[in-house]
Amino acid sequence: MARTKEFDPDAALQAALELFWQRGYEATSIADLVEHLGIGRASIYATFGSKSELYLKALDRYDEMRDPGLIAELSRPGPALPGVRTMFRRFAAESTAEDSRLRGCLVSNTAAELGPHDAACARRVERSWDHLETLLHASLVRAQAQGELPADRDPRALARMLLVLAQGLRIVGKASTDPARVHDAAEQALALLD
Template identity: 40%
Template structure:
């Protein structure tokens, strides 16, 4: 404090620095002292502006999804299903293996690394990941209805397939895999993308996939 007045700080800049700390060190590996030092504020200011550590992490998740990971939302607006998948994979490579961000994905790492004392954090991350997969499934269902995917395509399975690929890319990036090798992974995955099938050539005897809610993993 100077002259009895609280020190002023930029909440947006402080939140970005907190995101960087959580991204690099993980929730459990981050102490309040790490956060206050990185954010340039004391504990009372942190609590007053952001709440406790768990509250701050939830705000960081919002910032991460709306900021560095915003490409995932924009990808759903691409004109074709394969372009959606390609944009998700290329965006994940740029984010998780780029020179200006920590390696790996904040959501992927916290879905697996949290221990029993942080079950609420893990549940929060899984809920957000599940919502993202459900949005992708909905987009692929629309693609099939528009004829952009073969009529026998399984949107839910494709949504899980893309999610598994981008999760794998993020994990390999965290392990130090280089940008070119990650791009080869995405290229190989896209080669397996189902080609459009003319209605007259489709096997109409096969039952159409009926969408079920995408549920969070239990383990």
């Protein structure tokens, strides 16, 4: 007869996500997970698989929690560029806010820590970046169609530039104690949309 789980797997996954986000993959041991989740090693393995599988599930959860406001900002009726500017400035603000700065973005953290040598993580990072790039591209195409963006600009290339710079803002914001570095860079990027 199978034993019933004495913990909430959903809450445990959220707790694992928070720990990985705070410490990173390599710096989080199974012992750390056992202590932080308050469940046994065997329960972790039985429910989530290996540490690597648990990390992938946590990264998927993070992706599912994607800011719903982002889609709303970039798809409001009317002018499109204000939404792009708002989103980019919000990324800069989040990157320098003391309460979130040290954690950074889990996708950016994963790209830097695991992306070069973990194909499953790299695919998830690419999926997240593809999503953001697609949202930005659609907004910039709309901006161009509405006359907000000059006709000689390439919306795809601009979307990619903004994506790369947004990820850079996340990394620099996490490591720098000078918020002006991030905010000045964000404003210079946005000036390219004029």
